[in-house]
Amino acid sequence: MLRLSALYRYPLKSGKVDVLQSVDLDKLGLDGDRRWMLVDEASGRFLTQRAEAKMSQLSALWNAQGGLTLRAPEQSAIDIALPGDDAELRGVTIWRDTLRVPDAGDEAARWVSDFIGKPTRLVQVPLDRARSTQSGFGKDDDQVAFADGFPLLLIGEASLQDLAQKVGRPLEMLRFRPNLVIEGSEAYAEDGWKRIRIGDVEFRIVKSCSRCILTTIDPQTGERSADREPLATLQKYRAQADGAMFGQNLVNDSNGRLEVGMSVEVLE
Template identity: 35%
Template sequence: MHTENSRERERERAMADALVGAEVRSIFIYPIKSCRGISVSQAPITLTGFRWDRQWLIVNGKGRAYTQRVEPKLALVRVELPMEAFSEDWEPTKSSCLVIRAPGMDELKVPLRRPGDISCGVSVWEWSGSAFDEGEEASKWFSNYLGKPSQLVRFNEATENRAVDPNYACGYKVTFSDGYPFMLLSQSSLDALNKLLKEPIPINRFRPNILVGGCEPFSEDLWKEIKINKFTFQGVKLCSRCKVPTINQETAIAGSEPTKTLMTFRSDKVLRPTRKHQGKVYFGQNLVCKDSFTGGKGKMIKVGDPVRVVEMVPSCDDAPA
């Protein structure tokens, strides 16, 4: 009983610490899966995550997704959206474009108004369905850049439904994200990792949507429910990391770090000693937003918004992963 009371007091202290001064430091949108992200000061929230996040996907000749895991050159593809695209209720005009650039390539402009052509047999991880085909010019551009048949497609939310794993969050959906609508990481966690690395790495290695400041390192592991401004988010799964964080986003060259160092203190063996070990490393927390998005205005998150912890789990061993 004494031990249980001590753990409860520790958890209450951790929650109190997490309540003080935490705020949104940065917001990142990744319009094309596995290409570079955009740092924005605000972003509209939708059922599938931030608006414009992972709306587009590059696929091979068989419709299968390309990612940095197999095509690290995608790290060098820069994308740009109109500034007003992140304003509330903004809708594209005929001239609105997604602008795409890469080394050695001419600029590509993709109209934001949805195309009429449909491409069937598009697949990413476990999901397959149809998507909008962004046309021959985009196909040639990515085929030339990657040196193999490629196509740019856009998720068709009107006809397709890609569900989040119901074992972790039932009733939620995504577009072309790996698995969850939002991924959150704290600046203090990155700082703690960088103290252990010979060469510090930037946040873009981990591709979060929300970067939080003003909390203890790795405190986000334990966040079961938080409020960002007035919106309620649920932490549904510790984020297990793949090869992508080892890819330098400025050169597209992969190395051994930070995974080598993360394995020493962020592996499932270390963080989840009573669970089955699969050689995974964790860094960040996957989230869903519990609020309804039917009608109404003000569905925005902004840099500087306060982050308040509502509920925590006692340890990583108790967190879904």
């Protein structure tokens, strides 16, 4: 039987994980997932572990009011409120998308600038300012917050085990930053799924996930692997035109609640 074995949320894009036992969904995926982002103050361009590996050590816990508590080594924790309707809007760029979103204010900016080591701003995306998902996939009205292209990412436990065997050492699932982890399937079974149901929520699988250098960063230490693993192995046997594929991007077609342990039904 297929089962939802883990739920992961990343309140701040490229920040540390929030491990969940249950969570609600809205139109942008898991409630509170990647609704916040760091951007370069001058350019408005988004920052991630790809260029700022230390972000793997930045903890951002989401609260029910939509705010954040940020923690990092050698810095005092800070509570940041959800920006109000009168918050300054800041122009930001994430990949090819440009949008205007609320800025979290100067106190938050000083904290994240001290952490990053250069002028940085913290921004948040409300539902009514979300981006469209990657063009050419899914439906025209599919939307996403600050995730790279789609609201959700799913990986099967057996797929990770297969990759780890090929690499020759254990691998942490969090290198791949999924939201949903499924147990009970064969390795890469998720590649062939088109629709699934978990609880009362149906999901569409819209695109395989192309992996990048982020997978080579140890989620515990923030250090990059000298041998470029597991990306190097993925590129040998999972390469497609768009890159080395691992995991599947999803869109939820309704709101609802997920809990670890729920059964997973493949509809198509």
